[in-house]
Structures are given as C-alpha cells and as structure tokens.
Amino acid sequence: MTRAAALALLVAAPVLGSPVAAETSAAHPEARPFDESVSDALYAQELEQAIAQLEPGRRVLAVFGANWCHDSRALAGWLTSPGFEPLLDAHFEVVFIDVGEPQEGDGRNLDLAARFGVTGIEGTPNLLVIDSKGTLVNTPESAKGWRNAASRSEEAVYAIIASYAGEAE
Structure with missing residues (x-):
C-alpha cells in the first residue's frame, strides 16, 4: 500500500467503519492498518512491489505488526500522522504487514522478515528499513527493537526514522 493509499484509508476509515480508523491518546496517535483478512501472498506482493518501484534515494519502511498490539498501533499512528508526512513522502514507502x-506461536508473514535477515520475531512491532536493492538498512536487532513504540x-x-532517510543513489 502506498503512503497515499494508507492516508486515504485513514481518512475514509471513520466513514467506512474500517479497522484502519485513527484513535487519539494523550501520548500518541494510533492507527490500525494491519489487516488480518489480507492473504500472506498479497502482503508479499505488496512488499516486493514497493521495493521494485522505489525511486533513487527512497527506502521502504516495512512495519510488521498487528492491530491487537498497542505498540504496533502507536508506531502506525505516528507513521500516518500529518507531522511525519513530509519526511515519509520525501524518503520512504510505508508498507504495513500483519504478523x-x-x-x-501463531505468527504469519514471518518468512517475509526472514528474507531480510530478521528472524526469531517474538513480539510486535518490527520495523525493517529496506533499500532499492532489497537490502536491510537497519540491523535485525534494531528492526525488532520497537516493542516499546507506544512509550x-x-x-x-x-x-x-529520519536517520534512515536514504541519499540519492
């Protein structure tokens, strides 16, 4: 899902009753973009397409999370908030993947993260930064280090996120 599509869903969600609806808390915004009904194959296709279509200097932020997870909703909330829009529009494609x-022991799409060297996922969310060559930019440890995103x-x-902005290739 492109950033524009994610924002369109976020805006339309209250009207449509979609689980992408934004919520506000005192500390952070929340969003619910992790769709359990989307097939694993479609998530894989979306991620591959996002990487293949990257323009020079842009990267994919692949957020592996779940709507049941407070920290996943918090990270998604920041990534869909207006304050992050200029940074994300200039440097990233954001893809939300339900895990x-x-x-x-009931994980899904973990093989997608494993393709980039992020294995042993035991919690959510995980943030993989991937360049146009399909290479993980951050470390597997930092990718898995977002379990406290809400705090x-x-x-x-x-x-x-700004520290992962790519340079022109």
Missing part, C-alpha cells in the same frame, strides 16, 4: 501473534515520544520516533 498475527508470533509470541503465541516513545514523537521526536524520538521521528529522529530514528
């Missing part, structure tokens, strides 16, 4: 409940400030999340 089910990996900590309960991070907007400034902290923004700074980390």
Whole structure:
C-alpha cells in the first residue's frame, strides 16, 4: 500500500467503519492498518512491489505488526500522522504487514522478515528499513527493537526514522 493509499484509508476509515480508523491518546496517535483478512501472498506482493518501484534515494519502511498490539498501533499512528508526512513522502514507502501473534506461536508473514535477515520475531512491532536493492538498512536487532513504540515520544520516533532517510543513489 502506498503512503497515499494508507492516508486515504485513514481518512475514509471513520466513514467506512474500517479497522484502519485513527484513535487519539494523550501520548500518541494510533492507527490500525494491519489487516488480518489480507492473504500472506498479497502482503508479499505488496512488499516486493514497493521495493521494485522505489525511486533513487527512497527506502521502504516495512512495519510488521498487528492491530491487537498497542505498540504496533502507536508506531502506525505516528507513521500516518500529518507531522511525519513530509519526511515519509520525501524518503520512504510505508508498507504495513500483519504478523498475527508470533509470541503465541501463531505468527504469519514471518518468512517475509526472514528474507531480510530478521528472524526469531517474538513480539510486535518490527520495523525493517529496506533499500532499492532489497537490502536491510537497519540491523535485525534494531528492526525488532520497537516493542516499546507506544512509550516513545514523537521526536524520538521521528529522529530514528529520519536517520534512515536514504541519499540519492
């Protein structure tokens, strides 16, 4: 899903009753973009397409999470918030991928993360930064280090995401 499509769903969600509806909390916005009804094959296709269509200097932010997860909703909320829009529009394609409940042994799409060297996922969310060559930019450890996303400030999340902005290739 392109950033524009994600934002369109976010805006339309309250009207449509979609699970992408934004919520507001005192500390952070929340969004629910992880769709359990989307097939694993479609998630794989969306990720591959996002990588293949990257323009020079852009990267994919692949967010592996779940709507049941407070931290996944928080990270998704920041990534769909107006304050992040200029950064994301200039440097990233955002793809949200539902992973089910990996900590309960009921994970899904974990093979997609494993293709980029991120294995042993036991919680959510996970943030993979992927360049146009299909290479993981961040480390597997940093990709898995977002389980406290709801307790991070907007400034902290923004700074980390900005640090992954690519240079012209």
